[in-house]
Amino acid sequence: MNALTSSQQLMRYGIGLAIWLLGWCLLLFFDTHFDPVNLSLILVLTSAIAALWLPLSVTLLASVVALFAFNWAFVPPRGTFTINLHQHTVLLIAMMLVNIIIAGLMVFLREQSRRAHAYAQAAEELRIWGDKLRDADEPGLLLEDLHQALERLSGEKVNYPVTLVALDGKLPTDNVPAALRHIGSVNPEHEEALWHCLRSGQALGPGTGHYQELDALYLPLRGRSMTSGAAMITGIHSADEFSVLTQAQALCDQMGAALERHHIQQRERQARDQAQAQTVRNTLLAAISHDYRTPLATIMGAASSLDQQSERLSDTQRQQLARSIVDEADRLRRLTNNVLQLARLDAIGVNIQGDWESAEEIIGSVMRRMRGHDPQQRLNTKLEPDLPLLWGDSLLLSQLLENLIDNSLKYSPPESPINVSAYVDKLHLVLAVRDQGTGIAAADYEQIFEVFQRGDHRKTGGAGGTGIGLALCRAIARAHGGELEFHATAAGASFECHLPLRAQPVNPESHL
Amino acid sequence: MSLRLLLVEDDRELRATLREALLVEGYQVLTAASLAEAVAMYGQTQLVEGGTQGFDLILLDLGLPDGDGSDLLVKLRRKQSTPVIIISAREAEGQKIRMLDEGADDYLVKPFSIGELLARMRVALRHRGNQVRAAVTRYEQGDLMIDLANHRVSRKGDAVHLTPTEFNLLARLVRSAGQVVTHRQLLVDVWGQEYLDHTHYLRLYMGQLRAKLEDNPAEPQWLLTEPGVGYRLLDTES
Numbered sequence: 001m002n003a004l005t006s007s008q009q010l011m012r013y014g015i016g017l018a019i020w021l022l023g024w025c026l027l028l029f030f031d032t033h034f035d036p037v038n039l040s041l042i043l044v045l046t047s048a049i050a051a052l053w054l055p056l057s058v059t060l061l062a063s064v065v066a067l068f069a070f071n072w073a074f075v076p077p078r079g080t081f082t083i084n085l086h087q088h089t090v091l092l093i094a095m096m097l098v099n100i101i102i103a104g105l106m107v108f109l110r111e112q113s114r115r116a117h118a119y120a121q122a123a124e125e126l127r128i129w130g131d132k133l134r135d136a137d138e139p140g141l142l143l144e145d146l147h148q149a150l151e152r153l154s155g156e157k158v159n160y161p162v163t164l165v166a167l168d169g170k171l172p173t174d175n176v177p178a179a180l181r182h183i184g185s186v187n188p189e190h191e192e193a194l195w196h197c198l199r200s201g202q203a204l205g206p207g208t209g210h211y212q213e214l215d216a217l218y219l220p221l222r223g224r225s226m227t228s229g230a231a232m233i234t235g236i237h238s239a240d241e242f243s244v245l246t247q248a249q250a251l252c253d254q255m256g257a258a259l260e261r262h263h264i265q266q267r268e269r270q271a272r273d274q275a276q277a278q279t280v281r282n283t284l285l286a287a288i289s290h291d292y293r294t295p296l297a298t299i300m301g302a303a304s305s306l307d308q309q310s311e312r313l314s315d316t317q318r319q320q321l322a323r324s325i326v327d328e329a330d331r332l333r334r335l336t337n338n339v340l341q342l343a344r345l346d347a348i349g350v351n352i353q354g355d356w357e358s359a360e361e362i363i364g365s366v367m368r369r370m371r372g373h374d375p376q377q378r379l380n381t382k383l384e385p386d387l388p389l390l391w392g393d394s395l396l397l398s399q400l401l402e403n404l405i406d407n408s409l410k411y412s413p414p415e416s417p418i419n420v421s422a423y424v425d426k427l428h429l430v431l432a433v434r435d436q437g438t439g440i441a442a443a444d445y446e447q448i449f450e451v452f453q454r455g456d457h458r459k460t461g462g463a464g465g466t467g468i469g470l471a472l473c474r475a476i477a478r479a480h481g482g483e484l485e486f487h488a489t490a491a492g493a494s495f496e497c498h499l500p501l502r503a504q505p506v507n508p509e510s511h512l
Numbered sequence: 513m514s515l516r517l518l519l520v521e522d523d524r525e526l527r528a529t530l531r532e533a534l535l536v537e538g539y540q541v542l543t544a545a546s547l548a549e550a551v552a553m554y555g556q557t558q559l560v561e562g563g564t565q566g567f568d569l570i571l572l573d574l575g576l577p578d579g580d581g582s583d584l585l586v587k588l589r590r591k592q593s594t595p596v597i598i599i600s601a602r603e604a605e606g607q608k609i610r611m612l613d614e615g616a617d618d619y620l621v622k623p624f625s626i627g628e629l630l631a632r633m634r635v636a637l638r639h640r641g642n643q644v645r646a647a648v649t650r651y652e653q654g655d656l657m658i659d660l661a662n663h664r665v666s667r668k669g670d671a672v673h674l675t676p677t678e679f680n681l682l683a684r685l686v687r688s689a690g691q692v693v694t695h696r697q698l699l700v701d702v703w704g705q706e707y708l709d710h711t712h713y714l715r716l717y718m719g720q721l722r723a724k725l726e727d728n729p730a731e732p733q734w735l736l737t738e739p740g741v742g743y744r745l746l747d748t749e750s
Binding site: 326329333355356357358360361362363364365367368371381382383389393394395397398505507 | 605623625710711712715716718719722728729730731732736737738739740
């Protein structure tokens with residue numbers, strides 16, 4: 001659809017002239033065999049065929065020249081421009097008119113087919129572009145492609161093609177450059193025009209009817225209800241600026257529509273996520289307040305007893321009550337820690353603040369805390385020698401292990417041993433807690449997790465504190481790129497936290 | 513003469529409870545409920561008693577109604593080495609580490625038991641005025657004996673051979689026995705400023721020390737880990 005390049009044009013002239021040459025050869029060849037009327041038909045034929053390649057002006061010029069030459073060479077008296085017979089005059093005039101009409105028709109036809117071809121090409125381009133945008137997860141990333149398309153359209157390599165897009169689907173109140181994404185570089189003048197184009201949603205520049213005096217075209221990326229961006233193209237000077245403009249605007253609008261669609265989808269997803277998060281939070285709050293009641297009830301009972309019945313209690317009874325207050329307060333402390341870590345994990349997501357940590361140290365610090373809850377010495381530790389270092393958050397990992405041990409202490413038969421171990425399994429470091437109980441039933445285990453995932457708090461039932469603790473364990477394992485696994489066998493239950501190993505840091509001995 | 517404590521805590525119940533418990537232990541306790549009050553009381557004792565005999569120990573809550581307790585710590589540390597124990601409800605390790613690095617002697621997260629508080633206070637008081645007095649150079653706990661002056665370490669009577677780096681690390685912990693020493697403090701003091709982010713050195717050398725000095729390295733008795741903060745060499749005298 002662009003202007004023909006010069007080499008193509010040259011070839012067309014060549015073919016046209018060759019046909020004329022061939023025609024004349026035929027005329028000269030048949031000269032003595034046919035009378036002028038028949039010969040004139042060859043000339044008409046030649047003119048018609050040549051018109052397929054030559055532009056209108058050349059065809060007309062060639063026809064007129066050929067007519068005079070024919071008159072001179074073939075119409076008696078030969079060698080002059082005079083015509084003896086009147087019928088030959090009619091013949092020549094008719095021939096000229098037919099030549100002109102045919103040439104005109106041919107050129108018109110050619111133009112038509114060229115247009116049809118160009119339209120088909122433009123439509124195809126729009127279709128491909130539309131498909132590409134539809135398939136893209138993030139249409140904003142296709143800005144480069146839009147550029148290339150616009151560049152192809154303008155027909156020449158331009159120095160600073162620029163697109164700028166409001167990425168979050170909302171236009172800032174001020175023209176702050178940070179809110180937008182540029183491709184290519186712009187001067188302040190261009191930037192101002194781009195902003196104007198973006199805010200008004202109107203195309204600016206030559207051929208658009210707005211600010212015709214501008215040296216470049218500014219096209220808005222329009223969606224149904226908003227303009228998501230603006231593009232600037234330079235270098236459109238060809239004759240059919242109008243159709244190039246239409247095509248460029250169509251490409252830009254497709255992009256605009258795709259961007260708008262994307263923003264809307266994003267907003268919907270956010271709203272959905274928020275609603276989901278809210279439900280999960282409500283479930284958690286319900287479960288947490290339920291879990292707080294039990295220790296609080298014990299504390300309240302023991303403390304009020306000390307307060308109101310003090311003089312009727314024996315020393316041993318008073319001591320027992322005080323002891324239970326301390327124990328239950330400690331339970332509340334651990335519950336609070338779980339809730340805090342869960343909130344913390346929720347806030348940081350998967351971007352934990354990691355450091356190199358040692359499994360031995362994590363187990364050591366947790367064991368020291370848990371020994372107080374293990375008067376019967378049920379806990380045993382078993383560590384593989386020379387364990388590699390872990391990359392993770394030691395507080396979270398300690399919390400995970402503490403919850404697993406606490407869970408085993410609660411749900412396995414009294415006085416049965418509990419083994420805490422750490423070992424390497426292929427590319428993972430495994431922290432495992434094994435007991436001789438049934439743990440919690442496997443079905444309950446899955447359900448506990450689902451409860452917190454789906455946020456269906458009617459199902460929480462008695463799972464309570466274990467649920468929060470285990471949900472936290474799983475969240476911690478996943479935040480470290482690992483997984484929490486539960487296995488129940490006849491011999492007992494085991495919770496295993498599989499954490500991926502990283503390439504180990506350099507041994508200090510090598511450069512000390 | 514009983515030791516003088518300044519207790520800075522804005523919660524009335526906790527302040528009263530702690531005060532009673534500390535009085536029972538024989539300490540002389542002055543209380544402040546706000547930062548301004550604490551600063552005023554601190555200044556007053558300095559004026560009255562000539563600036564030499566202030567408080568023996570300060571228990572400082574961080575979240576005070578008129579500002580952050582850490583401001584007082586910074587002010588204090590510019591002049592004196594009065595031991596300061598932070599008591600705070602904030603469990604963010606970042607905060608904890610910063611306070612320790614800024615010169616706090618210890619850090620207790622609420623809730624804590626009186627026994628825990630008293631133990632930490634005893635350690636802090638023992639380390640009081642390290643700058644003037646000779647530093648702790650000898651550590652004897654159970655079957656473990658560490659003599660820094662003579663570079664000797666023995667366990668169950670047998671001499672334990674330590675590499676120079678292991679010894680330096682252990683020595684740093686012995687000098688602050690009973691107190692938590694942050695990763696940062698250990699890395700700077702043992703390896704140097706440029707090794708600040710080499711926490712894995714600590715993991716490695718502490719592991720080696722535990723293997724040489726502990727009965728069961730997975731459940732250390734002496735070389736304790738404070739997850740996310742640092743290490744503490746247990747001191748049972750406290």
